[in-house]
Amino acid sequence: MASKHILHIEDNPSNRKAVQHILRMTDYELTEAVNGQEALDALENVSPDLILLDMQLPKVSGFDVAKRVKADDRLKHIPIIAVTSYAFSGDEDRAFEVGCDDYVSKPYRPKVLLAHLRKFLEKHPSVP
């Protein structure tokens, strides 16, 4: 079976590095976008199995990216995990309002992120 493909949208280079590192423990394929506009451009050409979406993004916010994805018949089936920051309380509720399927809040531990990813990407996710 082909490996699953994740689109990670994140403007902070250290957070991108952290996710690259975590995903090395898996066979998931990774595509990255560094702002909301780049993500929307990438989604013209790729159809990932999951979107990991930082909500605090330059140009087009994560909230607007989620709205656009969930309004697009070709893309709306793709699960979105919102990545929210502890510093922005209320973002979890707003993320669900714009159609995100789940959220993790920063800072998170690698195994917590992996558990969230597996919930959507594996038929039989193991309980961490």
Ligand code: MN
């Ligand atoms: Mn950010």
